[in-house]
Amino acid sequence: MNRGEEHVVFRFDxxxxxxxxxxxxxxxxxxxxxxxxxxxxxxxxxxxxxxxxNKEAERVKQRIFQITKVDGELLTAQHDVNQExxxxxxxxxxxxxxxxxxxxxxxxxELKHTITPAEASLLVxxxxxxxxxxxxxxxxxxSAPGPDGYTSAFFRNAWPVIxxxxxxxxxxxxRTGKMLKQINTTLISLIPKVSLPRYVSDFxxxxxxNVLYKSITKIIVKRLQQVLPLLIDYSQNAFVPGRSITDNIxxxxxxxAGYNQKRLPSRCxxxxxxxxxxxxxxxxxxxxxxxxxxxxxxxxxxxxxxxxTASFSVSLNGSIHGFxxxxxxxxxxxxxxxxxxxxxxxxWTLLLRFRIKEAADFQYHWKCKDIGLFNLCFADDxxxxxxAHLPSIIVIADxxxxxxxxxxxxxxxxxxxxxxxxxVQQERQQILDYLGxxxxxxxxxxxxxxxxxxxxxxxxxxxxxxKVDARLAGWNNQTLSxxxxxxxxxxxxTTLHTYWASAFILPKGVLKTxxxxxxxxxxxxxxxxxxxxVAWAWISKPKEEGGLGIRSLTTTxxxxxxxxxxxxxxNDGTSIWVDWIQRYRLRNSTIWTFNGALGSWGWKKxxxxxxxxxxxxxYKIGDGSSxxxxxxxxxxxxxxxxxxxxxxxxxxxxxxxxxxxVIQNNQWCWPASTDTDIIGITSxxxxxxxxxxxxxxxxxxxxxxxxxxxLLSFSRQHRECLGMYFFRVILRYRGTVLLWMxxxxxxSTMDKPWVPRAExxxxxxxxxxxxxxxxxxxxxxxxxxxxxxxxxxxxFQWPFLEWQTGLxxxxxxxxxxxxxxxxxxxxxxALVYHLWAERNNRKxxxxxxxxxxxxxxxxxxxxxxxxxADCPPSLQSLTxxxxxxxxxPIGL
Numbered sequence: 001m002n003r004g005e006e007h008v009v010f011r012f013d014x015x016x017x018x019x020x021x022x023x024x025x026x027x028x029x030x031x032x033x034x035x036x037x038x039x040x041x042x043x044x045x046x047x048x049x050x051x052x053x054n055k056e057a058e059r060v061k062q063r064i065f066q067i068t069k070v071d072g073e074l075l076t077a078q079h080d081v082n083q084e085x086x087x088x089x090x091x092x093x094x095x096x097x098x099x100x101x102x103x104x105x106x107x108x109x110e111l112k113h114t115i116t117p118a119e120a121s122l123l124v125x126x127x128x129x130x131x132x133x134x135x136x137x138x139x140x141x142x143s144a145p146g147p148d149g150y151t152s153a154f155f156r157n158a159w160p161v162i163x164x165x166x167x168x169x170x171x172x173x174x175r176t177g178k179m180l181k182q183i184n185t186t187l188i189s190l191i192p193k194v195s196l197p198r199y200v201s202d203f204x205x206x207x208x209x210n211v212l213y214k215s216i217t218k219i220i221v222k223r224l225q226q227v228l229p230l231l232i233d234y235s236q237n238a239f240v241p242g243r244s245i246t247d248n249i250x251x252x253x254x255x256x257a258g259y260n261q262k263r264l265p266s267r268c269x270x271x272x273x274x275x276x277x278x279x280x281x282x283x284x285x286x287x288x289x290x291x292x293x294x295x296x297x298x299x300x301x302x303x304x305x306x307x308x309t310a311s312f313s314v315s316l317n318g319s320i321h322g323f324x325x326x327x328x329x330x331x332x333x334x335x336x337x338x339x340x341x342x343x344x345x346x347x348w349t350l351l352l353r354f355r356i357k358e359a360a361d362f363q364y365h366w367k368c369k370d371i372g373l374f375n376l377c378f379a380d381d382x383x384x385x386x387x388a389h390l391p392s393i394i395v396i397a398d399x400x401x402x403x404x405x406x407x408x409x410x411x412x413x414x415x416x417x418x419x420x421x422x423x424v425q426q427e428r429q430q431i432l433d434y435l436g437x438x439x440x441x442x443x444x445x446x447x448x449x450x451x452x453x454x455x456x457x458x459x460x461x462x463x464x465x466x467k468v469d470a471r472l473a474g475w476n477n478q479t480l481s482x483x484x485x486x487x488x489x490x491x492x493x494t495t496l497h498t499y500w501a502s503a504f505i506l507p508k509g510v511l512k513t514x515x516x517x518x519x520x521x522x523x524x525x526x527x528x529x530x531x532x533x534v535a536w537a538w539i540s541k542p543k544e545e546g547g548l549g550i551r552s553l554t555t556t557x558x559x560x561x562x563x564x565x566x567x568x569x570x571n572d573g574t575s576i577w578v579d580w581i582q583r584y585r586l587r588n589s590t591i592w593t594f595n596g597a598l599g600s601w602g603w604k605k606x607x608x609x610x611x612x613x614x615x616x617x618x619y620k621i622g623d624g625s626s627x628x629x630x631x632x633x634x635x636x637x638x639x640x641x642x643x644x645x646x647x648x649x650x651x652x653x654x655x656x657x658x659x660x661x662v663i664q665n666n667q668w669c670w671p672a673s674t675d676t677d678i679i680g681i682t683s684x685x686x687x688x689x690x691x692x693x694x695x696x697x698x699x700x701x702x703x704x705x706x707x708x709x710x711l712l713s714f715s716r717q718h719r720e721c722l723g724m725y726f727f728r729v730i731l732r733y734r735g736t737v738l739l740w741m742x743x744x745x746x747x748s749t750m751d752k753p754w755v756p757r758a759e760x761x762x763x764x765x766x767x768x769x770x771x772x773x774x775x776x777x778x779x780x781x782x783x784x785x786x787x788x789x790x791x792x793x794x795x796f797q798w799p800f801l802e803w804q805t806g807l808x809x810x811x812x813x814x815x816x817x818x819x820x821x822x823x824x825x826x827x828x829x830a831l832v833y834h835l836w837a838e839r840n841n842r843k844x845x846x847x848x849x850x851x852x853x854x855x856x857x858x859x860x861x862x863x864x865x866x867x868x869a870d871c872p873p874s875l876q877s878l879t880x881x882x883x884x885x886x887x888x889p890i891g892l
Contacts, residue, residue, distance in 0.1 A: 621688050625660040
């Protein structure tokens with residue numbers, strides 16, 4: 001990088017100072033009056049000015065003023081920049097489509113399934129009005145409009161008027177198989193792939209399609225989803241209903257186990273990068289793929305019209321440039337594209353399987369042959385596995401080239417890599433020379449997560465920590481209340497680790513670091529080292545236990561891992577990872593009896609959670625044919641082979657016996673014996689059920705169920721006193737957070753040790769008494785005056801006891817979902833909020849308000865919330881409106 005390039009951002013900031021309106025923006029900020037010294041005044045105004053420039057900078061940065069051609073020529077004239085983008089995308093997506101004779105019939109015997117007549121009939125069923133409406137309303141209102149400029153919100157709001165016309169337009173397409181070209185026009189929106197894009201190829205083209213077109217493809221997608229799980233091999237998990245992305249990660253991690261050991265067989269993993277994957281699919285190949293799967297001709301015609309009649313313009317710097325017809329590719333932004341791409345990639349799997357069967361010298365990766373595993377695909381993220389020897393690599397490389405010639409999907413050697421196990425020595429260089437890929441090393445990033453042969457470290461998780469830091473950096477300069485920060489933590493920060501936590505038990509150090517950052521942000525809005533007002537263990541309790549409901553990251557991680565154990569236990573045949581675990585890890589054992597000494601570090605850590613999982617699993621025995629007599633936990637005491645190890649020997653029933661071997665005519669039928677082990681078994685047998693299944697205590701085994709089960713050990717302290725304030729509260733959220741802190745006695749009153757003790761007196765009553773929670777709520781003459789006004793106006797009563805005693809009284813007096821009780825709970829929250837705000841105004845801003853004004857604010861808050869609550873017609877609602885002196889709404 002030369003000297004000039006180092007200061008690109010600095011020069012850009014200088015450029016902002018020459019924009020029109022620069023001085024006006026500065027003048028608007030400089031008009032603010034700020035109390036303090038001249039230096040403080042200047043610093044504060046510069047801080048206020050920064051967000052204005054940041055907003056302008058973001059707007060300007062989104063404009064593209066120059067671009068570099070492939071030959072290095074820099075284009076700065078706007079017309080030349082526009083033309084370069086048009087030419088690039090016209091070459092990529094446009095031009096005449098190929099019309100080749102492609103024969104894929106040799107792969108028919110490799111197909112997992114083909115479309116049956118009954119399934120074909122469902123695919124071409126005439127559309128209904130409800131189906132069309134559902135498609136329109138399924139489009140996100142925030143999604144960008146197509147060239148016609150109409151967003152989904154327009155169609156939703158205008159549906160009573162235009163709905164029937166939309167149904168007729170969509171129905172005409174499905175009936176005739178002809179699409180009006182104006183409907184299928186597309187805007188190419190440019191999304192940078194890198195922070196400072198220089199070339200056109202540094203931008204990802206996202207297709208902004210018209211809403212009417214997207215509604216059509218939404219219907220096609222919904223029909224495709226019904227048959228896709230039948231057609232697609234289990235090694236593909238992207239966009240296939242019922243499959244999980246974590247299967248790819250978990251299985252790849254298992255196959256990586258032992259890559260750092262010389263004593264294990266030589267093997268390799270190939271990470272393949274496909275150039276311009278979606279944009280390079282040849283249409284003639286796509287249609288042959290659809291024919292191979294026996295999709296009905298009428299359905300193929302519909303897809304043909306959607307794909308081949310597309311035309312494009314480029315959206316650049318707020319204007320539309322160029323117009324050209326498409327000639328290849330699947331549009332990123334078209335709802336149908338991902339599903340068609342999955343079908344295309346299935347041919348990759350079929351072709352590779354066919355060539356492997358043909359090749360006598362191909363050798364599978366260690367522990368892959370029994371299930372015929374050689375690849376894992378998630379859309380265009382592809383991993384290939386084989387033994388690290390040249391004949392196997394030749395089969396894979398030649399098949400990649402053959403597939404590229406058929407489909408147009410070419411491998412990018414510069415970004416693809418091969419990773420060898422430590423046992424590979426002799427053929428390493430030969431393989432690299434033939435394949436032409438780079439040699440990679442572990443850990444390797446796959447689907448955004450590092451794969452490694454050893455345990456995950458804090459350094460491996462640095463991208464996750466950086467992701468949280470990036471979010472916090474964007475919020476540090478914003479003025480947020482406790483409630484605002486709490487909401488960001490719950491809705492954003494606690495979900496950032498979920499993807500990682502679904503695949504691995506994360507290191508404790510990582511989870512502690514993330515929770516520390518969240519704790520600091522909650523209390524101080526930054527990462528500064530200052531004390532927290534409430535312990536994190538208390539904050540992360542559920543609301544009904546007196547916490548704020550922030551999920552513990554450790555507990556969430558464990559719950560997500562228990563979900564994976566549940567999938568193994570169910571073994572419904574839809575997961576390639578579960579199939580591999582059953583075949584190569586458990587073999588003739590179960591998750592309850594497997595010793596856990598073998599396998600990857602992730603697998604071993606997962607098995608350590610079995611004791612938590614077993615408490616929630618219920619076996620309904622039925623005839624017992626699906627369960628192991630000795631190794632399944634159908635007995636509440638656990639697997640019998642662990643409790644009574646002599647059982648198989650004494651009874652003569654082998655360790656592999658089915659539970660059905662001791663059930664006859666829906667009755668227990670154990671061998672007669674006086675052995676103490678057998679007596680111990682038969683004396684505590686559960687009742688038999690007609691239905692045979694595995695269930696989870698309390699309902700479906702969702703992550704939430706596991707999570708709640710893990711929370712059973714939490715303390716019940718303060719449950720009645722605190723829990724009621726977090727349900728059916730009809731006040732803004734920040735009021736309830738402040739009330740929660742007041743209940744715990746954590747507001748920064750003058751009696752707290754961390755508060756400077758210059759003045760201990762209560763500012764609300766003139767400093768006559770020390771400021772404490774008990775005094776503020778409600779022994780202070782000022783707060784008593786507020787209560788007196790509320791009592792007179794809305795019959796709000798308070799016992800004038802100690803603060804905590806009064807809360808216990810309130811928890812019994814205002815409990816339950818009754819509307820009037822909910823309103824009084826909200827009133828308490830509002831009163832605490834406004835009293836604390838008044839206290840701070842007097843202490844720090846030298847302003848004051850009367851008790852009458854404070855109570856009017858409280859009443860206004862609650863009245864607005866009652867009106868917004870849309871109370872159902874009832875006697876409760878009528879009484880509520882009368883107490884609060886609100887006009888009776890129509891219908892009440």
